[in-house]
Amino acid sequence: MPRKSATTLTEAAISRFPKAQPGGRVEKPDALAPGLVLRIGEGGAKSSDGAPAPGENSHDALRIAALQQELRAKEEYLQTANEELETSNEELRSSNEEMQSVNEELQSTNEELETSKEELQSVNEELSTVNAELQAKVADLSQANNDMNNLLAGSGIGTVFVDHELRTLRFTPAATRIINLIPSDIGRPVSHIVSNLKNYGELTEDVKTVLETLVSKEIEVCTESGAWYSMRILPYRTLGNVIEGAVITFVDISDRKRVEKALQEARDKLTGALAAMLHEPLLILDESLRVVSANSAFYAAFRAAPEDVLGLCVYEADNCQWEIPALRTLLEDVLHKKAVFSDFEISHVFREGGRRTLRINARRIGAEAGQPDLVLLAIEDVTERALPDRRQDHAERTPSNRSERDVMK
Incomplete structure (x- = not known):
C-alpha cells in the first residue's frame, strides 16, 4: 500500500x-x-468545460x-x-x-x-571551660583526699565521721582497733556497731549531745585489751560553718597512762615512806576530803584502825571523832580558796585520850596531770605543852577573881 x-x-x-x-x-x-x-472508487474524468x-x-x-x-x-x-x-x-x-x-x-x-549552632558553639566553649575547671578541681580534690587519707593513716589516730543520723560516713584503719568496723559498715548507724570499749556504752548519747550543744567532749576510755585512748567528739563543720555531722577521734594514750601509773605508784610509795618516817600524825585527803592515806603515827596516836579511816570522809573517820566545826571551816577554805594554814590549834575531846590540844597544818598539793589535787593534813599533839599554859592562865585569873570578890564585899 x-x-x-x-x-x-x-x-x-x-x-x-x-x-x-x-x-x-x-x-x-x-x-x-x-x-x-x-472503500475504493474510480474518479470520473472531468467534463470538457472544466466542471x-x-x-x-x-x-x-x-x-x-x-x-x-x-x-x-x-x-x-x-x-x-x-x-x-x-x-x-x-x-x-x-x-x-x-x-x-x-x-x-x-x-x-x-x-x-x-x-542555634552559634549558641551551641558558645555553650560548648563555656562547657569546655567549665569542664576544664571541674577537671582541675577534681584533680585538686583527689590530691587533697589522698593527702588526707595518708595523713590520717600515717598519724595512727582512729577517726570516725558520722552524719546527723549518726550513720558512719568514713573511718580510718586505726579506728577498727577500737570499734569493729568493716568497709560494708559505711551507712550503718554507730549504735548498730559493736565497740571494744570497756565500761563505756554512752557513745551514741554523747555524740547526740555534742550535735545538740555543738560543744566538743573529751573522755578517756579503755578497750578490752587494756589500751587507753583519749576520745574526742566534736562537730563536723564545713568551710561555710555548716554542721554536717560529728567527728570521733581516738588518740592512743596507753604510754602516758603507763607512765602516770608508774609515777603514781612511785609517788604513793614515796609518800608512804615519808609519812612512815614522820613521827607526827599525817593524813592525805582527796578533793572530797576522803582519807586516801594515813601514816602509822596517826593510827598509834589516835588508836585507830585503817578500816575505820581509809576511804571515809575525814569527818566520818574513826566513828566521827573528827567532826570538829573549826576543822571543817579550815578544810573548806583549803579546798575552795586554795588557802594554806599553819599552827592552828584546836581543842577537842576524843574517845581515846580525853581532851587534847592539836596543832594542825594543812595545804593543797597538786597531783599529776589528769588527777585531782590532794590535801595534806599534819597533826601535832601539843596537849602536854599547852597544859602549863592553861594552868598559868588559870592561876592568873584566880587572884583577880578573889580581889574582885573582896572589893564587892
Missing part, C-alpha cells in the same frame, strides 16, 4: 471518522484494523465533513488539553507557592539553626 494511503488509514483509525484519499494508486491491503472499512464530474462533488463533501469533524475533535482535544494545562498550571503555581513558603520556612529554620 502506498505511504499516503497508509497515513489516511491511520488517521481514520485514530479519529474514528471517515477519511478520503483522492487519486493515486491503491493496492488491496492484506488486512485492515478492526472497525475500518476501505467536476458528478462523483467528485460527493467525495469532496465527505472529505470536508471529515475534516470539519476532525477539526472539531482537535479543537475539543485542544480545549480539554488547555483546560488540563491551566489546571496543571494552577496546581504548579500552588505547588510553587507552597514550595516558596516551604523554602522560606526552610530558610528561616536554617537561620535559626545557624543561630
Whole structure:
C-alpha cells in the first residue's frame, strides 16, 4: 500500500471518522484494523468545460465533513488539553507557592539553626571551660583526699565521721582497733556497731549531745585489751560553718597512762615512806576530803584502825571523832580558796585520850596531770605543852577573881 494511503488509514483509525484519499494508486491491503472499512472508487474524468464530474462533488463533501469533524475533535482535544494545562498550571503555581513558603520556612529554620549552632558553639566553649575547671578541681580534690587519707593513716589516730543520723560516713584503719568496723559498715548507724570499749556504752548519747550543744567532749576510755585512748567528739563543720555531722577521734594514750601509773605508784610509795618516817600524825585527803592515806603515827596516836579511816570522809573517820566545826571551816577554805594554814590549834575531846590540844597544818598539793589535787593534813599533839599554859592562865585569873570578890564585899 502506498505511504499516503497508509497515513489516511491511520488517521481514520485514530479519529474514528471517515477519511478520503483522492487519486493515486491503491493496492488491496492484506488486512485492515478492526472497525475500518476501505472503500475504493474510480474518479470520473472531468467534463470538457472544466466542471467536476458528478462523483467528485460527493467525495469532496465527505472529505470536508471529515475534516470539519476532525477539526472539531482537535479543537475539543485542544480545549480539554488547555483546560488540563491551566489546571496543571494552577496546581504548579500552588505547588510553587507552597514550595516558596516551604523554602522560606526552610530558610528561616536554617537561620535559626545557624543561630542555634552559634549558641551551641558558645555553650560548648563555656562547657569546655567549665569542664576544664571541674577537671582541675577534681584533680585538686583527689590530691587533697589522698593527702588526707595518708595523713590520717600515717598519724595512727582512729577517726570516725558520722552524719546527723549518726550513720558512719568514713573511718580510718586505726579506728577498727577500737570499734569493729568493716568497709560494708559505711551507712550503718554507730549504735548498730559493736565497740571494744570497756565500761563505756554512752557513745551514741554523747555524740547526740555534742550535735545538740555543738560543744566538743573529751573522755578517756579503755578497750578490752587494756589500751587507753583519749576520745574526742566534736562537730563536723564545713568551710561555710555548716554542721554536717560529728567527728570521733581516738588518740592512743596507753604510754602516758603507763607512765602516770608508774609515777603514781612511785609517788604513793614515796609518800608512804615519808609519812612512815614522820613521827607526827599525817593524813592525805582527796578533793572530797576522803582519807586516801594515813601514816602509822596517826593510827598509834589516835588508836585507830585503817578500816575505820581509809576511804571515809575525814569527818566520818574513826566513828566521827573528827567532826570538829573549826576543822571543817579550815578544810573548806583549803579546798575552795586554795588557802594554806599553819599552827592552828584546836581543842577537842576524843574517845581515846580525853581532851587534847592539836596543832594542825594543812595545804593543797597538786597531783599529776589528769588527777585531782590532794590535801595534806599534819597533826601535832601539843596537849602536854599547852597544859602549863592553861594552868598559868588559870592561876592568873584566880587572884583577880578573889580581889574582885573582896572589893564587892
